[in-house]
Amino acid sequence: MMTRNFSTIPFIIVITLISMPLMVMYGFLILDTFTDAPAGELWPDRFTLKHWRFLYDFSEVGNVWVATFNSLTLAVSMAVIVLSVSSTAAYAISRLHLPFRRFFLAGILVMHAFPAVTLLIGTFFVLNFSGLYNTMIGVILVKASLLLPFGIWIMKGFYDTVPWEIEMAGVQDGASRFTVWRRLILPQVKPGLVALGVFAFLDGWGEYLLPSILAPGSDMQVLSIFLNDLIAAERVGYDFNLFKSVGVFYTLPVVVLFVIFQNRLMNIFGGGTKG
């Protein structure tokens, strides 16, 4: 694209140096899951699969598959709620006459920018009063709600790009606004739905804080807590290779989704909620 009248080599070296911690961390993350190193050494000296024992041997760390299923439940429910609620609300805001529409949209934007984690204490009260404290449903509802302003905002952006004429043609053809939305507009914003759905899934999948604070006694232990408990638990000692194996297992779906939906996700990541 650009002319090559400058040497890029020094810059590649600088970038590589800066990126060193990441390369080391991720390199050893993969390496350590199937090797062992002598105590006090960095470089592994033998190949082993024993770190992956946790997949079938539950005696040491507990049943990882139950936690996986719970994480899946959390992430999928969250994606479903975020998708359905934001795709309906965003359409209404983008295209229908509502009282206080401007105000509502401004509110959504403020909430979108607003750091939602500061509300955790207030959320704790809400769950306590509504009896949802310590339940996975409470965690799912809170987590989904916190992502809603973002979801509504993103979806509104997608709806805004659908030509008004499609909508007008639909009502001319005799379809109700609901039918227009369902059969004509929704198919046009599919890329947005996919991106938001994957984003919500990943957000739910990686969540640690809410389940640990809002449902500490819940029977439904998700993978993030499963993994962190391994570290906290004294009984396994400090076996980083085991942690990393569980961690890689935990991250695998994320990487797969990311590879598949990379381009669609990139647009949405820029406005993501992660710091």
Next chain:
Amino acid sequence: MQLELENFTKCFDGTPVIENLNLTVGDGEMLALLGPSGCGKSTTLFAIAGIYRADGGRILFGDRDMSDLPSQRRNVGVVFQNYALYPHMTVAENIAFPLTVGKKRPPAAEVDRKVREIAELIHIEELLARRPAQLSGGQQQRVALARAIVRRPDVLLFDEPLANLDAKLRLEMRSEIRRIQLETGITAILVTHDQVEAMSMCDRVAIMDKGKILQTASPTQMYRAPVNKFVAGFLGNPPIVFMDGVVAADGMFQMGQGFTLPLPAHVRGLPLGQVITLGLRPEHFGGAGAGMASGRVSFVEPQGRETLFDVDVAPGVTLRSIQPMREDVRLGDTVNWAVDVENMLAFDANGDRL
């Protein structure tokens, strides 16, 4: 079905853009709403379609008042400028869509039959399985038209339907749209800013400016007898030339620059010194006529069949002439051509035709 607008008024943000507009379109007639952009023609169209709400007046289909009914209950077909085809559906699904959204969904076989019938009428049978993205502009236009008429609407509305087509296709679709309108006999309104489209496709033309209809007439009538300067100037290509001056002695017209012409007979009786504007169409200069004008040719534009000349007859006064192709007159030549005085249009100081 006859369509009637009665004192139709439309405001945006409390500011009226159209006030007390009256318009009647006869059953089976095709009428053009012609005007510059921003004149309110599309607003009127959208109000008839049921997309905009009227602030005042009534919209009648036959004798039914439609003013407060939403689009879904008006049975109006609309062809949009950008066609507004549903990109995720095939052509057949696009055309079938209006049939499948009503309360009573007809059996699939009947939908299929109707779609084929319309496709045949519009000559798009071979496109039915394709998607809009695989169609050319003209084909998309045809599909949009098919979708608009598949429900047999009472009124068919065209919003600048040819604006997105290239010149050749435009010519073809002009006659196609007219043919289909005539064959189906649906009352139709064409919104356009292109006078050629309006005049060539429609039975009557309503010319609009600043939210008002200035004149409604057949194309030839309107060309020959425009009500005012605006209409005269809007119709005709190359456009009419206006000359501002006063009524002088001996039935003459005199411009400030000293240029004079005989007045047309019907305005000779005006008092001396009255301010008047004459309009001279290019085809009435350079043929036969009672007046003469001489000057230097300042511009020559050969258009093939015809040649267009600009002639400076006085400082700041340029007349325009269109004549069958000729090569004997060149830029800079001095010519002395006849002016067909009786075909000149005369307007008073307000711009109304005398």
Next chain:
Amino acid sequence: MSLSADLSGTKGAVHAHRPTGTAMAQDRGRPRVSRLGLILVAPALFLLSCFFLAPVVLTGVFAFTNMSTSTGIGAGEYVISPNLLDDLADAGLSEEVVTAISAETYEITPDGIEAARAGGVSADFLRDIEGLLLGDGFDTARGIETALRGLPSAPRSPRSLKLTAEFFGHSVLNQRFDSAQELTEALSLAVPDVDAGIRSEIVGASYTGAIYTTENFTYLATQPSTMRLVANTVIYVGATLSIFNVGLGLFLAITLFYMPKRVSSFYSTLWLLPRITPLVLYTIMWKWFTWEDGFLPLLAEQLGLPAFNYMKGSVITAWMTMISVNGFVGASFGLILFSGAIRAIPTQQLWASEVDGATRWQQIRRIILPQMRWPILFVVSYQTLSLLSSYESIWLTTNGGPGKTTTVWALEAFKTALSSYTGNLEYGLGAAMALVLVVVGLALSIIYLMAFKFGELVGRPRIEF
């Protein structure tokens, strides 16, 4: 979401509006409120009110209470405990009143008889009590027991008598009352002579639930540790933002822009990894990287440098770790945004500058950087908000240590209210700290909205029916 992509709001009606007369307002032309629209936003409104609005309001309300684990959440009770009486006595409550409140008095009432019957006292005995003693009052246990013993059907054992007597006893001490009124009534029975003012004082003091107070804020304002927290927060946000989110983000975006495609896509993906890695795993990797026996200490050891737990071992290394942990995630935000903005610069501008003989450095400084103003402003305002409130990764790494040296405001608020080692969670104080963040966040996000021209984002719906 890049801002530019979202600015594509529909622009009102496309038709130029030409006023032709006086304004006239008629309801007829106004678009109707869409019922479908109301139905479609209802779920969102419900969830947002429950889990956004309500928490904000509750944070605001509870910030002005002393609610904690000991007061419990929700309405409290009214209990006069012996401890409270001692306190009241110390505060000047007269000896007589204290004795009167703690003393038990006895009265034979129909209620008491019912209670005794339910408690298994023999029916004969009760009939006697009802017939002979109803309405009598006794000041001491001995008094009522003597009276009971005198009845014909009285049981022999003193224990039974004592038990029976207890059914008629009244004491406000250690008794739980649901409302202030109930306690007041009980008090006026027990100590009828006490002045009403003193009585209500006692009632007020006996409340075990949370009470409204501005103490949290005075506490925060007077604690020296507050300043320390504020300073930590400012340093943390400022350093992370400037070094990583903006500085490194911009550096990576510009450098990768000039790199061959393969190199740039490798590094873009590498820098995106922290963003998509689940936080728990990401923090575990940092632990492995900096912990004793971890990568860096082992490396340092081999190089003969001081090796210890860098994450928690010293203040300086803890700060560096904390900023890096967040910064490596944050840099990718800047990278994505800035890369998009650089690619949006028309290539002709860059070619033109090269034709003009500009060096690459001049090209960056004169052409690219000036066009990065808005993206930088966006990253700064947006990330300030999220960094201000992000404590999750700090919590999972340094956890504010060593000591409280790397504790930021949000982390402290969170720990105070929801995750205290001492077991006493101070909800009220935590809420007060969170409220400060809520106010700051609200103010910042409104400013940020105004800066990015909210008005242009709202188009008017074009179908009016």
